[in-house]
Amino acid sequence: MLSERRLEVLRAIVQDYVGTEEPVGSKALTERHRLGVSPATVRNDMAVLEDEGYIAQPHTSAGRIPTDKGYRLFVDKLAGVKPLSSAERRAIQNFLDGAVDLDDVVGRTVRLLAQLTRQVAVVQYPSLTRSSVRHVELLPLAPARVMLVLITDTGRVEQRLIDCPAPVGETVLGDLRARLNSRVVGRRFADVPPLVQDLPDGFDPDERPSVTAVLATLLETLVEETEERIMLGGAANLTRFNHDFPLTIRPVLEALEEQMVLLKLLGEAKDSGMTVRIGHENFHEGLNSTSVVAVGYGSGDEAVAKLGVVGPTRMDYPGTMGAVRAVARYVGQILAES
Amino acid sequence: MLSERRLEVLRAIVQDYVGTEEPVGSKALTERHRLGVSPATVRNDMAVLEDEGYIAQPHTSAGRIPTDKGYRLFVDKLAGVKPLSSAERRAIQNFLDGAVDLDDVVGRTVRLLAQLTRQVAVVQYPSLTRSSVRHVELLPLAPARVMLVLITDTGRVEQRLIDCPAPVGETVLGDLRARLNSRVVGRRFADVPPLVQDLPDGFDPDERPSVTAVLATLLETLVEETEERIMLGGAANLTRFNHDFPLTIRPVLEALEEQMVLLKLLGEAKDSGMTVRIGHENFHEGLNSTSVVAVGYGSGDEAVAKLGVVGPTRMDYPGTMGAVRAVARYVGQILAES
DNA sequence: CCTGGCACTCCTGTGTTTCGAGTGCCAGCC
DNA sequence: GGCTGGCACTCGAAACACAGGAGTGCCAGG
Numbered sequence: 041m042l043s044e045r046r047l048e049v050l051r052a053i054v055q056d057y058v059g060t061e062e063p064v065g066s067k068a069l070t071e072r073h074r075l076g077v078s079p080a081t082v083r084n085d086m087a088v089l090e091d092e093g094y095i096a097q098p099h100t101s102a103g104r105i106p107t108d109k110g111y112r113l114f115v116d117k118l119a120g121v122k123p124l125s126s127a128e129r130r131a132i133q134n135f136l137d138g139a140v141d142l143d144d145v146v147g148r149t150v151r152l153l154a155q156l157t158r159q160v161a162v163v164q165y166p167s168l169t170r171s172s173v174r175h176v177e178l179l180p181l182a183p184a185r186v187m188l189v190l191i192t193d194t195g196r197v198e199q200r201l202i203d204c205p206a207p208v209g210e211t212v213l214g215d216l217r218a219r220l221n222s223r224v225v226g227r228r229f230a231d232v233p234p235l236v237q238d239l240p241d242g243f244d245p246d247e248r249p250s251v252t253a254v255l256a257t258l259l260e261t262l263v264e265e266t267e268e269r270i271m272l273g274g275a276a277n278l279t280r281f282n283h284d285f286p287l288t289i290r291p292v293l294e295a296l297e298e299q300m301v302l303l304k305l306l307g308e309a310k311d312s313g314m315t316v317r318i319g320h321e322n323f324h325e326g327l328n329s330t331s332v333v334a335v336g337y338g339s340g341d342e343a344v345a346k347l348g349v350v351g352p353t354r355m356d357y358p359g360t361m362g363a364v365r366a367v368a369r370y371v372g373q374i375l376a377e378s
Numbered sequence: 379m380l381s382e383r384r385l386e387v388l389r390a391i392v393q394d395y396v397g398t399e400e401p402v403g404s405k406a407l408t409e410r411h412r413l414g415v416s417p418a419t420v421r422n423d424m425a426v427l428e429d430e431g432y433i434a435q436p437h438t439s440a441g442r443i444p445t446d447k448g449y450r451l452f453v454d455k456l457a458g459v460k461p462l463s464s465a466e467r468r469a470i471q472n473f474l475d476g477a478v479d480l481d482d483v484v485g486r487t488v489r490l491l492a493q494l495t496r497q498v499a500v501v502q503y504p505s506l507t508r509s510s511v512r513h514v515e516l517l518p519l520a521p522a523r524v525m526l527v528l529i530t531d532t533g534r535v536e537q538r539l540i541d542c543p544a545p546v547g548e549t550v551l552g553d554l555r556a557r558l559n560s561r562v563v564g565r566r567f568a569d570v571p572p573l574v575q576d577l578p579d580g581f582d583p584d585e586r587p588s589v590t591a592v593l594a595t596l597l598e599t600l601v602e603e604t605e606e607r608i609m610l611g612g613a614a615n616l617t618r619f620n621h622d623f624p625l626t627i628r629p630v631l632e633a634l635e636e637q638m639v640l641l642k643l644l645g646e647a648k649d650s651g652m653t654v655r656i657g658h659e660n661f662h663e664g665l666n667s668t669s670v671v672a673v674g675y676g677s678g679d680e681a682v683a684k685l686g687v688v689g690p691t692r693m694d695y696p697g698t699m700g701a702v703r704a705v706a707r708y709v710g711q712i713l714a715e716s
Numbered sequence: 717c718c719t720g721g722c723a724c725t726c727c728t729g730t731g732t733t734t735c736g737a738g739t740g741c742c743a744g745c746c
Numbered sequence: 747g748g749c750t751g752g753c754a755c756t757c758g759a760a761a762c763a764c765a766g767g768a769g770t771g772c773c774a775g776g
Contacts, residue, residue, distance in 0.1 A: 068738095078751075080750055080751070081750070083739070100757065102737080103737080174525075177527065189515065189527060189529075199479065279627060279628040289617060297612070297613065403768065403769050404770080415718070421771075438769090440768080441768080441770095
């Protein structure tokens with residue numbers, strides 16, 4: 041176990057390095073923090089911290105920088121979550137209150153988060169699996185063509201074109217619509233399949249193939265469209281990183297362009313509470329020198345989706361975590377209201 | 379007027395510079411192109427081209443690079459559009475054919491274009507103003523709460539929540555839905571307002587405020603949601619630019635993150651035919667060292683939206699233009715089919 | 717009008733040197 | 747035992763010098 045003072049030294053190193061972006065030496069440390077000991081002592085502490093793997097030297101005779109392990113300790117033990125100022129909180133609320141629909145909410149959130157943290161923001165659309173059905177609508181487009189519109193309680197709308205095996209009358213369609221809605225409205229997506237299984241039985245044998253086609257598409261939408269959408273913003277903030285960054289920025293940009301990677305990134309975050317993944321804790325190679333701060337958000341108690349930011353491992357963790365948490369809360373409120 | 383050979387020299391300079399990314403000198407030119415004259419002669423031609431402003435020297439005693447004006451001449455007079463290979467065309471078709479809905483079409487298009495041109499791709503969603511109404515749906519959510527769903531012929535779906543001044547019965551809503559659809563289905567958005575103006579007259583005075591509220595929201599959606607969406611992809615390709623690029627990449631990324639800028643960017647493109655804006659021809663400062671190649675696409679003869687790519691002024695214009703044109707054509711086809 | 721020759725420019729890459737922040741270690745001190 | 751000042755050492759970064767070479771402009775001759 042590290043002594044109190046050594047932890048203090050680590051904290052000081054992290055803070056200074058995050059601020060200056062330059063390796064921090066023993067002398068500079070004692071000057072900027074009231075550690076009450078001399079540089080030589082700090083050097084000894086640093087040697088220990090380095091042995092334990094919390095800090096490292098880019099090269100001999102340079103200052104120290106925190107390792108992933110060092111940041112981990114910092115986040116877990118040494119740093120709290122920095123609450124936002126009330127001005128900031130008011131700004132968040134004002135900005136989000138202007139949203140008109142779900143797309144707009146997500147769009148505003150991502151911009152807000154990027155601006156607040158000056159990093160890359162990632163916001164997942166409220167997930168279909170966890171939301172429930174608000175309404176199912178069937179629209180005749182042509183004799184044997186139907187459009188299925190699925191509306192969720194989070195305001196999301198999915199539509200699908202269905203080619204039926206035979207023409208479907210308006211009345212049949214109306215009938216189906218009514219029965220379908222009476223069974224599934226208010227239900228969780230996951231609960232829907234068993235509830236509609238026997239629906240075709242109530243129809244004339246001639247109509248059954250079409251009814252089955254509609255149901256099949258509905259179920260497919262429920263499952264397949266769980267492929268969740270994600271919005272990204274603030275990519276320009278990547279350029280604030282190290283100055284030598286064409287090298288480093290490239291793989292990050294590439295990783296961020298892949299929906300799959302982003303989904304996995306947020307997916308790995310815990311369902312409740314804030315998750316911080318630092319450097320190599322991220323599964324994706326391109327993100328080995330970045331950290332991800334993510335948190336779930338939702339209209340009720342339960343998280344329906346996640347949001348977060350991606351930034352350099354050398355980031356202001358307390359501030360970032362504060363901003364992420366605050367934004368998630370307000371978005372949750374907005375969703376609950378609408 | 380420049381002589382034939384001087385134009386040939388300019389063409390050679392552009393081609394070489396695009397290929398090597400390095401200033402091109404007279405000797406290298408004669409070696410790589412069969413100009414039939416000596417380096418000294420080429421030097422004289424270059425001096426003239428420089429006087430006229432088509433090329434420039436980064437510094438004395440370096441090779442020449444084309445200016446914006448030089449690229450402009452190249453694009454207008456010296457270069458054609460390079461058609462894609464049949465393999466490429468097949469790949470495009472295969473890739474786009476797999477799309478399931480509009481979001482998917484746009485998403486695939488943007489990825490395809492980015493990959494094909496190795497540049498940043500920009501695709502505008504089919505515009506609401508130019509599309510027409512396929513169906514309007516009204517769904518009762520609560521006694522005095524209605525959801526309006528608007529479906530366009532390009533497959534786009536817009537939804538709006540409406541709080542009515544008084545409870546609305548199912549029958550009234552059904553009635554309104556029927557009358558509304560009979561009047562507006564198949565109509566252009568721009569034509570809708572006059573067609574629905576007198577609709578409230580047919581309803582019971584008690585219901586009129588609610589009907590008016592619904593109509594107001596519909597019209598608002600038509601107008602306001604003409605705020606068009608844009609999808610962006612291939613940002614990682616920015617890193618292929620000059621190696622010294624944190625400087626240059628920054629403003630470009632910032633510009634690309636602003637929807638407004640992107641909209642204006644595509645908006646400035648001609649409605650028909652391909653538009654190429656080179657360097658300072660772009661209104662936005664951050665894009666002064668980039669070129670934009672854009673073209674309209676649509677399901678019929680008329681363009682419903684635009685797409686294009688953003689890349690360095692030093693780009694392969696014939697190839698890029700070929701790819702952009704080809705992709706636009708196939709997207710148009712896909713939209714027409716669905 | 718084209719060409720070869722020539723002097724000149726100036727960027728680029730390479731090696732050398734200097735400078736200084738930072739380190740590890742040691743002996744002494746509380 | 748733990749802290750401190752002192753000291754020699756390391757090594758990257760910045761400054762400087764220098765040669766090489768690609769490229770130019772200009773001129774005289776074909």
